[in-house]
Amino acid sequence: MDTSTRADPESGTEKDGDGPYPSTRVGSDRDSNPRPDDRGSAAAPAAPGDAVDPAAELEDAVPFVRETVSSAGAEGVVINMSGGLDSTVTAAIAVEALGTDRVYGLILPCNKIGAHHARDAEELAEALGIEHDTVHLQPLLAQFGNVAPDRFGLHDEPTLVGNAIARLRMTLAYLAANATDRLVCGTTNRTEHLLGYLTKHGDGAADLLPIGHLYKTEVRALAETLEVPGFVLEKPPTPGLLAGQRDADDLGADYDVIDPALRLAVDEGLAADEVTSRLDLDREVVDDLLARYRTTEHKRTVPPMPSDRRSA
Numbered sequence: 001m002d003t004s005t006r007a008d009p010e011s012g013t014e015k016d017g018d019g020p021y022p023s024t025r026v027g028s029d030r031d032s033n034p035r036p037d038d039r040g041s042a043a044a045p046a047a048p049g050d051a052v053d054p055a056a057e058l059e060d061a062v063p064f065v066r067e068t069v070s071s072a073g074a075e076g077v078v079i080n081m082s083g084g085l086d087s088t089v090t091a092a093i094a095v096e097a098l099g100t101d102r103v104y105g106l107i108l109p110c111n112k113i114g115a116h117h118a119r120d121a122e123e124l125a126e127a128l129g130i131e132h133d134t135v136h137l138q139p140l141l142a143q144f145g146n147v148a149p150d151r152f153g154l155h156d157e158p159t160l161v162g163n164a165i166a167r168l169r170m171t172l173a174y175l176a177a178n179a180t181d182r183l184v185c186g187t188t189n190r191t192e193h194l195l196g197y198l199t200k201h202g203d204g205a206a207d208l209l210p211i212g213h214l215y216k217t218e219v220r221a222l223a224e225t226l227e228v229p230g231f232v233l234e235k236p237p238t239p240g241l242l243a244g245q246r247d248a249d250d251l252g253a254d255y256d257v258i259d260p261a262l263r264l265a266v267d268e269g270l271a272a273d274e275v276t277s278r279l280d281l282d283r284e285v286v287d288d289l290l291a292r293y294r295t296t297e298h299k300r301t302v303p304p305m306p307s308d309r310r311s312a
């Protein structure tokens with residue numbers, strides 16, 4: 001594939017070829033777009049990524065993947081690859097653990113923005129040396145929209161569409177896993193896990209989560225050690241549903257703000273007041289993050305049963 005020049009779908013910039021990866025970035029208008037945390041934070045709190053030891057994390061993650069696959073008697077893993085940070089880091093860890101032959105990538109764009117990112121994902125999969133397929137989901141989504149009862153207004157609401165796409169991706173990942181005796185390797189990080197910022201039984205559905213214990217800022221630090229190309233690191237985190245949509249807009253703050261707040265509140269058990277003052281944040285930002293944490297507990301637990309009430 002020729003990567004010498006390519007238009008950026010969102011910023012209109014071009015990419016220059018340099019080695020196996022394009023050297024500039026897709027969709028990176030990070031510096032020109034105001035972000036909610038620009039308002040919410042007076043000081044820049046230290047993010048967990050500043051303290052993480054990437055080499056030690058890799059020493060944990062690589063055998064974890066190898067042993068999990070081996071103890072399941074599986075042949076390898078399937079990873080849905082978006083061309084973004086989390087799935088690229090996850091795929092790189094899986095290759096370190098299992099070798100190229102036992103890692104398979106699925107690239108599943110569903111709209112025009114996605115098609116551009118899919119080319120990044122294809123190049124990343126090729127650079128990793130893994131087998132991969134690209135499937136455009138638009139016809140499947142259109143068919144799904146045709147059979148879903150009109151009363152649900154699927155196409156009127158971006159979250160409904162986004163969740164449906166995430167679950168179509170999950171269906172293909174499990175088809176691949178079933179057919180090739182592999183496990184589905186999820187890409188969820190700890191920040192998403194704690195905030196429930198994922199589609200339940202969509203991208204949240206997986207058999208193992210190699211970066212599930214790492215905050216987003218820690219995943220970023222690990223990416224540098226794994227020599228993930230700079231353009232992946234520079235992409236603004238986005239759910240990829242709408243042009244210009246950013247995780248920071250959905251979540252009310254950037255990950256450099258969110259991660260230290262979650263670490264203090266969840267890992268260290270500090271009250272909202274204390275988190276707010278220690279990190280010099282807006283109270284509203286902290287309250288919103290903690291509300292997300294509380295209301296999404298159901299995404300981190302198995303479904304409740306009547307017997308749970310008896311034992312409580």
Ligand SMILES: Nc1ncnc2c1ncn2[C@@H]1O[C@H](COP(=O)(O)OP(=O)(O)OC[C@H]2O[C@@H]([n+]3cccc(C(=O)O)c3)[C@H](O)[C@@H]2O)[C@@H](O)[C@H]1O
Nearest residue numbers: 159162163166192196197198199200203238239247250298
């Ligand atoms: N208390 C409770 N106990 C048990 N189950 C409960 C529940 N409350 C809701 N539910 C169930 O959960 C459903 C809602 O959860 P869900 O279907 O996930 O949907 P929901 O949380 O509403 O939406 C998913 C969110 O994750 C974001 N997302 C998705 C995918 C990837 C990324 C990313 O950037 O990485 C972000 C997306 O933008 C959106 O904000 C409800 O319809 C209901 O079925």
Ligand SMILES: Nc1ncnc2c1ncn2[C@@H]1O[C@H](COP(=O)(O)OP(=O)(O)OP(=O)(O)O)[C@@H](O)[C@H]1O
Nearest residue numbers: 080081082084085086087107108109187203239240
């Ligand atoms: N076009 C795609 N093709 C295949 N998988 C995808 C695609 N888009 C999203 N996914 C899967 O869903 C996960 C969550 O997607 P999302 O777009 O929300 O990005 P993310 O959580 O920031 O992760 P990433 O950094 O990998 O993009 C991805 O990590 C990937 O596994």
